[in-house]
Amino acid sequence: MAIEHSGGPAGASGASAISIKGLLKRYKAAGREDILALDRTDIELAEGEFVALVGPSGCGKSTLLKILAGIQPPSEGEALIKGERLTGPRPDVGVVLQSPVLFPWRTILKNVMLPVDVLRLDKRRYRSVALELLKLVQLEGFEGRYPRELSGGMQQRVAIARSLINDPSLLLMDEPFGALDAMTRERMNAELQRIWMERRKTVLLITHSIPEAVFLADRVLVMSPRPGRIIEDIRVDLERPRPMSIMGSADFARYVGHLRGLLHAEGGIDG
Ligand SMILES: Nc1ncnc2c1ncn2[C@@H]1O[C@H](COP(=O)(O)OP(=O)(O)OP(=O)(O)O)[C@@H](O)[C@H]1O
Ligand SMILES: [Mg+2]
Structure with a gap:
């Protein structure tokens, strides 16, 4: 099995649920140097896609999610949800x-x-x-x-x-299972996959766990250390529904190994 770069979003309709272009976020602090958290980041998610975002601590993942959630404004660039500019949190x-x-x-x-x-x-x-x-x-x-x-x-x-x-038709989740024990986490992973398959939501999931990203996602986006940019976009071609036992398969291990290699080269991550 060859690990493939995704070449962008997949989806029946092809419509973009999330579209980020040239997104840049600078945090300003009085008397101190600005922090560049995101540096001209581009991301596209098709409707119904499940995308995981991984990257070293402090690279700007939560910043990106908060911008998409309408909680924080970007400094430059644009973030669109279903083609619409964000003006605040959205009910969907x-x-x-x-x-x-x-x-x-x-x-x-x-x-x-x-x-x-x-x-x-x-x-x-x-x-x-x-x-x-x-x-x-x-x-x-x-x-x-x-x-x-x-x-x-x-x-x-x-x-x-x-x-x-x-x-909601779109879910943005930032380390939702980070504080859970391994058993509960696996159960929640299975539930999330089930909900996604039943309701076909678009999901952007931030996680520190590479196996969790591979188990759940259609695509895994890898971010560089701060200032964050997407450096890899990997399509996970594993059949669905994915049983827990898939984590023991050779294909699964290859995806995990590939992503681990990338992240270690980029400055480390757990899992
Ligand atoms: N409100 C803020 N004010 C100033 N700087 C901030 C603020 N929020 C985040 N930062 C800085 O922006 C950078 C990115 O932070 P962010 O929380 O997006 O990282 P992250 O990738 O989510 O990290 P982690 O994996 O540890 O959660 C960090 O250097 C952080 O110090
Ligand atoms: Mg974070």
Whole structure:
């Protein structure tokens, strides 16, 4: 099996769900030198694609995700979602940030229901969806608890449930499984693959785990150390649905080995 560069997005419709052109982000700090976090980055994701983004710590991955989430403006270049310029967070984009942002005064159920309140959707209808999602992330019974009563990994799972509540067509996830134990992480990987296959969402997943990227993604984008640029775009040609056992296959190992080699040459990553 030859490892192939993807040559860009694939997708039945060919329409771009995400289109980033010449994106540059500079953080300014008074009295200190500016930090160039992203340097003229280009990325295209077709509708329905599952793309993983890997790269060394501090290379600008979260910066990129926050720009796409409409939380931060770029300094230069453009970021389009479904052909539209970003003006702020969008209701059709579910976001999981690297550190879960939960409201301490809201119960777990109410945290998951937040988008329903913000978007003024039918509370009664979505309450049962929220309870289903809490079950999916194995937090049944914690509905009435508060974030402070949950571990970091549990809070992360609340944020995952929240990102799915209104069935967004696009998901942006920044290390969503970073604080989970290996078993829970594998289970969540399988669930995410299932949700993606059933609902055909477009997913951009940032991860430090190369096996996770290969297991889940159609394409793996590799970023250079800061200032981040995409240096490789690898198509993962493994059949779906991918069973857990695929991680033991020779093809899987070749993808992982290839990506590890690239990242070690670029300054290291775990996993
Ligand atoms: N709000 C901010 N103000 C100033 N500098 C920032 C800010 N956020 C990020 N940076 C800087 O931008 C660079 C990229 O940060 P970013 O969080 O995007 O990296 P990352 O690739 O997500 O890293 P990690 O894998 O560790 O999460 C870093 O040098 C960081 O110090
Ligand atoms: Mg980050």
